[in-house]
Amino acid sequence: MHFTAQGDIGLGAGAKKVLDVIAGLDPQLNLALGDFSYRAGGEQQFCDMVTGKLGTDLPYQLITGNHESNGEEGDIDKFVRCLPNKLPGLQGQYGIQWRVDVPEQNPVVRFILVSPGIDFKNGNPLDYSKGSERWRWTAEAIDQARSQGIPWTVVGMHVPCFSLGEKSCQAGKDFTNMLIDKKVDLVLSGHDHVYQRSHQVGLGGNCSELVPANFSATCLTDKDGSMEQGAGTVFVTVGVGGVELYNVKNNDPEVGYFSTWSGKNRNPALGTLDVTVSADQLAARFVPAAGYSFTDSFALHRR
Template sequence: MLDAIAELKPQLNLALGDLGYESGIEEQFCDMVTGKLGTDLPYQLVTGNHESDGHEGDIENYIRCLPNKLPGLQGEYGTQWYADVPEKDPVVRFVLVSPGIDFRNGPLDYSKGSERWRWTTDAIDSAKSQGIPWTVVGMHVPCFSVGRYGCQAGEEFTNMLIEKKVDLVLSGHDHVYQRTHQLSTGASCPGLKPAAFSRGCLADSDGTMRQGQGTVFATVGTGGIGLYDINSKDPEMGYFAMTSGKNRNPTFGTLDVKATAEELTARFVPAKGYSLKDSFAIQRG
């Protein structure tokens, strides 16, 4: 997977948690990353549940050997932060948060109206008020999934991201690749419910979408650890445009996201020896 990223020569990489699955190997992991991608690439971190509380690694150790390299970053790197890319005349704001996972003192509070809820909404709203074309949110756990897990990110928090018209939400945690259609709330969909499906929540179901009509969710849990099965009977399956897991075209790889002032595009890039293909575009105007 790192070889696939290296061939893309990206400006940055978002690593959405669960990095080493074993305590004491943080430096080994960092050396593997920098050996493949070099020491200058911003390989940007947000914690997963395996290193958030230190039981299988420690996010603080990963931060020390893979520090922030994006200028102007705001917040607490590794846990809750945002950055505009590029720093001057940005085309995208990346907002990284950590709902739904345990830290040493328990889970962080992302409930409605909490300090971390307000921080997240302010980061989203200020990007829009500053005229930054695209807003991308990243977090370790998804809400909608046809893999192994339920809505660990929280129903209210996830619906807030849709209501705020975030363009793209990225996650890991579930060891599958899954990408939704564009989802929206409104008169025909007061709010999305986990473990259920409502056709009224589908804003657009083809590969070319318009900004402001809804939000696309993509889980890219395909970094190298064993994959999970796709549950084709999951009620949420109707929200998904593409799924891949242990029992359905199993593939490791990465999501290549590109943003210009007028268009945000993404395509799944499989590691060598795998074949899954998926792509979509969101256009402004």
């Protein structure tokens, strides 16, 4: 199967350029990783922009960002109404926390979309702390995919933990390490308006956990673009769906975890991640919008 993913979109010319790229790639579904209109009352305008570029049949699947989770610059409930779920078998609360296997019969990938680290209408974040109900829901969704023999597991959320942009570990250290410990294949995020792709990272041996704002080479399991499934997790931030880019910090203490990165001050590019998944391989590439040249590609292979 074939999907695209990006976050931090907006209503401007950049967003429309990225949607043109997605339309040309013709995926089976798109993961929109939060922060949609950046405008209170702009929900219908955003939905009309998306369907005008991509049509009404493409599953344009939503997970909330901080700009619409609390209702200040859009309301996730309104986005969900005008861009509803179109994937059969989805479980959970669409737009907030959900999972789905694709294809529905003989699936090759389980998507798990969650919302740690952002505030909702009551001013409080959802509880993804260790052992909480949402933590257990996520862990069980990962374990069940493994027990059912689904080849690949992809987790998506708005906020990253490790980043060379402006943001800190809003996703939470413990929650992030749980994803690594369970060997999730690919973790996607937005929030930081940069593109960044990690090396494959894993726990074990001399690496008991990854600690934000620090780097440990013992946590790296593979540093090239061709990686083996089960050795660790790849993290990709694709916060370049249309809005203004942030700078990347080449001297960030976490820089050792990353293979490549792009931001306002280094190889700037808007665009989308483009992913093709088979039973044996997950292959991904960054496809820039018109006027940009930065690219990236990597692959995970099943043992």
